Amino acid sequence: MFKYLVMIISIIFVLSIILPFLTVFLNVDYHLLIEIAKSKEFITSVKITFSAAFIATLIAIFFGTPFAYFVARYNFPLKSFLEAIVDIPQTIPHTAAGIALLLTLGRASLIGKGASIFGISFVQTFWGIVAAMGFLSFSIYVSSVKDGFKKVDIRYEKVARSLGATPFKSFFYVALPLVKHEMITGSLLMWARGISEFGAVAILAYYPMTLSVLTYDKFQGYGLNQALALTALIFIISMIIFVIIRIVQN
Amino acid sequence: MFKYLVMIISIIFVLSIILPFLTVFLNVDYHLLIEIAKSKEFITSVKITFSAAFIATLIAIFFGTPFAYFVARYNFPLKSFLEAIVDIPQTIPHTAAGIALLLTLGRASLIGKGASIFGISFVQTFWGIVAAMGFLSFSIYVSSVKDGFKKVDIRYEKVARSLGATPFKSFFYVALPLVKHEMITGSLLMWARGISEFGAVAILAYYPMTLSVLTYDKFQGYGLNQALALTALIFIISMIIFVIIRIVQN
Amino acid sequence: MELQIQNLKIEVGNFKLYVNNLKVNPGEYVYILGPTGSGKTLLLEAIAGFVTLKTGKILFNNQDISILPPEKRNIGFMYQNYHLFPHLNVKKNIEFGLKMKKIKDPTFFNYIVNRFNISHILNRKVQNLSGGEKQRVALARALVTKPKILLLDEPLSALDQDIKMEILELLHQLCQEYNLICIHVTHDKSEIIGDCAVYRIVHSTLKKEKSDNVQVPSYDY
Amino acid sequence: MELQIQNLKIEVGNFKLYVNNLKVNPGEYVYILGPTGSGKTLLLEAIAGFVTLKTGKILFNNQDISILPPEKRNIGFMYQNYHLFPHLNVKKNIEFGLKMKKIKDPTFFNYIVNRFNISHILNRKVQNLSGGEKQRVALARALVTKPKILLLDEPLSALDQDIKMEILELLHQLCQEYNLICIHVTHDKSEIIGDCAVYRIVHSTLKKEKSDNVQVPSYDY
């Protein structure tokens, strides 16, 4: 009885998740889908979206891994405050984050001026996409790896030290390999989230168009059919990514 | 040496997160901020945003808790497939999700027609906001509670059964209280994420305006100063929410 | 009023367990020995109703109870880590069964609480109890609803050495006091006291040992 | 070449531990007894260099090693759960110290591997080893870099009863064979064999027992 009740509620729940996907694939114009899939605009957008999310993830790995280790291994004043700060971007409206980033990285800002010396600018450029994606999804990576480090018994590292490893070596040869799994899944999840980012990207870099922005643009400028075909394509891509993440996780 | 290197990278990392917030508060026009904080438009938007996210969370609690229990406690074919499906909305671009929801819940759809009998419609209404927030953030709640159930030793429930509890009672008096913490933090995180949602809300229900949409609208239509003041206000609200979540979590 | 298991077969995944015949009378305390992973807990769970039987019957008072759900079998179950409900204090843990079965019997509740010498810790959190206190609370919780059968899954293994004997003697006393059918599973033969029937799981099958010869070579488990 | 600890004081949070004097000679095997939570592990970690001393000195060969980082102390450390690196196979676990210290000594490596009778499991994953095998691999890993001091944190507690004695004897043999300073901490006095010095942590202070009188009342720990 109880089991069936739980089962029925669960089934309703799952159906309500599947339904939007089903609706899209039932209504989409498949000729248009194939046409868009082949279009230069779409292919460029896929490349930009994937590579921007990839670079954002690389940056998060470089800065976030030491941070996660620092927080997991050492005690210091304001530690929990620091941990909290890293999670804030997860809960702020993305459009507000986008405006904050625009101000921080814009041409008139310190960073914007500094970056322009190296020929980098963030507004309406690829690097703006990277910044927006990175800012709003790095905490996924960090919290995954932080949990990993917290789960790893610090005694492994102590044993390594007693066997002659410097802190540096015990980090690289013991701590990092033991969180390899969390690093990989954290990266994949961050990458996937980066791909899905919209609000901040739309403000900081409407161009070059990511898949999110392109969808919105099509919806607003070119009507439903194009947007729908694009949505279906994105769903297919998302599901492929998702299957990959699941395979890696298990 | 190693510790200092890790510390320096961590500090750079944290600074780069704090910087956008700092920039906003250094540049905002505080008179305008106060004016907006008092404006009817803003207050309405806060009310709508908070209550829509709240209702979405309630729905997730009602449907998602049994689902999480079902997945954590029972074995059945395609279980891992089902678990995977629930996580998909996390990785799809939100604008694409918005278009899928528009099609699924629109006036012409089955659900839309059904709902209209009860006087509910989803496009450009409060219920559309609830649907968009719910669809894109319920998996935060579900995965929190699912992890909770998985961590609870099933033997507690078996003991309860041996003491005369029906499955229903052992669920309510033992399983649920033991995941109370995960339910609360999962709800709060889902609520916060709902508040931050933009892409899908913008498509399904640009009106009535949530805080995310209002920010975008101000930015696009009325210039940076208004958007900036709004962003600062949102940051303040987000930080308050965040502190509350942290307090509850610990 | 005896418990009798006949031709029982359990299959969980690749794991199998056979019990051809097991009979326990009220007031009788029997031991089941077996190494870790031999299926001792599983057997108790089958008796309590948490495992679907492949074949066979579990008779209590000559009635097949294997068709009943756990909550209707009236069997006390104690896991090795007691599994006191962490969200309830000592008092509410003990009252849990009464509440579920809608029994109101404050006299017996008070009697049990005094019997186990835990009246002074009723308002404590279960997390803060010592091993022996946890054990006694768990026993009180199991017995306050007056079950006829008490299943004990390695009841001493989480206790400090010095109180093991004390609790073991208590268990034997309770068995006689309430005329209980007690089944005690363990991997440690030193827990066997008194002249009890001893069973052993050998090659997935429950076999009876001569009760006067429990000293078997140690390599066997 | 002896290890000497003088006026040591450790403070971690509210926890304190004092060692007025502890002296161990090469080839000597000493026991430190104490209940769970008394700071046995902490003391070993202090000797190995993982805990900052409040006051006091740790002298080895009359030199204060307490200023050295752990990797320069040349102390073998074995935790009760061995902590074999799960991402490395048996061979790589044993080679780890050699690699870190950039030692190339295949002869000694082979000797150690044969000494501990683990040459046939070198390519195994450490997860799949038995308790005794893990123990021997952990010892090989600790000893292959030729430390002068071997710290053993409850070295027998994760082992099955039947091989405890075997490993205990091996530890004593190793101590003599390599002229090691061995410190064995445990809460179980039955692990004491031979005529060894025995210390006990009482009220946060390490105290020496008469080595011929280790049979103390059991309520003491």
Place this chain on the structure above:
Amino acid sequence: AEDLIIFHAGSLTNVLHELSKAFEQEYPKIDVKLVAAGSLVVARKITELHQIADLAFVADYTIIPEFLYDHYANYNVVFSNNSIVLAYTNKSKYCDLINKNNWYEIIFKKGVLFGHSNPDLDPAGYRTLMVMKLAEDFYSKNELFEKFINAKNKFILKKSIDLVAYLEAGELDYAFLYKSVAFQYNLKYLELPDEINLSSDEYKENYKKVSVEVPGKDGNPMKIFGKPINFSFTILKNAQNKKAAIEFVKFMYSDKGRKIFKENGMELFVLVDNPDNLPEELKEIWGF
């Protein structure tokens, strides 16, 4: 590749998209970036948000002189005209019944949803309000405008083009759009009487009788009076890629460009304000 950034009224999305595709084929080194917004937003992006663009296309020719002169532009090329229509689809409620004499009743009927764009952001929005004010007189329906403003069965979206997808999805029954937009998206549409549809120079004086307030420069309210709908563009003074912008305009007035406009239901012409300030190349092709 060099970028040519064009800020434009949403209602020009389709035609400019086609135009820029054709243009990119001819000039493969130039990458055209189209950024659509309501025309008032186009202006504010340039003046308030200091965003950089090469060309600005707006749906109301008065916006360029009002907002962009003299700091950001010093000439204004009126290139096409338009009218307001009531667009719908064959799924729209009462689509079989609607005509010139009942539309202002049908849009208020129960179950009907209609939409227009935001008057503060988009000329199509304030023009819709003007149409309703004119209709109140024209049809002698007292309080028609009042009823329209207070109607609950409507969406107001940022720019008129945003309404199209909702019409197509069946989420809207009727939307006030430019005729060219309705044409481009193959929507059905009801042409409103010339007296009120803001298309004709003939009724110029009639249109002038109505006005709408929108946020002007510095956010102060600004009154806009009714007038025939004319689209205009300018090359911005701070354009980073003026050369490509000129090439684009030349391409727009080439045979290929004209054809694209025609296919999108728009007539292309030239009326220049301050022709002296035009780049030489454009003076040449237009004969100034």
